[in-house]
Every structure is written in structure tokens, then in C-alpha cells.
Amino acid sequence: MTFSGYKRKSILSEKTDMSCPFCESKSTISISVIVKYYHFFNIPFLAVGKRGISKCSNCKQVLSSTEMNDQIKQVYNTIQAKIRIPLVYYIGSILSLILVSYLLLNLFL
Numbered sequence: 035m036t037f038s039g040y041k042r043k044s045i046l047s048e049k050t051d052m053s054c055p056f057c058e059s060k061s062t063i064s065i066s067v068i069v070k071y072y073h074f075f076n077i078p079f080l081a082v083g084k085r086g087i088s089k090c091s092n093c094k095q096v097l098s099s100t101e102m103n104d105q106i107k108q109v110y111n112t113i114q115a116k117i118r119i120p121l122v123y124y125i126g127s128i129l130s131l132i133l134v135s136y137l138l139l140n141l142f143l
């Protein structure tokens with residue numbers, strides 16, 4: 035068990051009506067947005083980025099955002115632009131900042 039490190043979690047998964055470029059099945063592509071964050075004792079401390087993947091439910095082909103074709107990448111960019119990383123992935127930093135501010139105020143006042 036690690037006390038700190040990086041984790042990844044899917045924050046959105048959306049089905050599309052696009053066809054798979056490999057097996058050519060219709061409406062089998064779903065796009066997921068994944069956030070990478072640093073955790074300390076499993077408490078999310080700081081989100082360091084988000085990335086996307088597309089997955090075909092028929093042939094299980096998974097593509098990263100750099101491997102997507104133009105059509106899938108255009109839909110991914112639209113989805114990715116409207117998704118913000120939830121505040122909960124910064125909760126460790128926020129709580130630390132509040133604690134340090136409280137301690138400093140008590141020290142000097």
C-alpha cells in the first residue's frame with residue numbers, strides 16, 4: 035500500500051453516434067475524460083491534468099487523444115472543453131491552506 039502517489043479516475047464517459055474506425059460498427063464509440071491527481075493517504079491533494087480516451091464497445095479498441103482520428107478528436111475536444119476538474123480533486127490543498135492560515139493567524143494574533 036502506498037501512502038502517496040498518483041492516481042487516475044474517469045470523471046466523464048459519454049457515448050457518441052460515431053462509427054469505429056477499426057471494426058466499422060456504428061454508434062459503438064464512447065469518450066472518457068480521465069483526471070490524474072496526486073493523493074496523500076487516499077485524499078485527493080492536487081489534480082495535475084486531464085486526458086481523454088475513446089473506446090469501442092464492440093472491438094474494445096482504446097485510443098488516446100493523440101491516436102484519435104479527426105472526427106473523434108473533434109468530438110473529444112468539444113467534450114473536454116466543457117468539463118472542468120471537480121473541486122474535490124484539490125481538497126487536500128484547500129484543507130492544508132486553511133489549516134496553515136489558521137495556525138499563522140493564531141501565532142501572530
Ligand SMILES: [Zn+2]
Pocket residue numbers: 054055056057058059062090091092093094095
Ligand atoms: Zn471497434
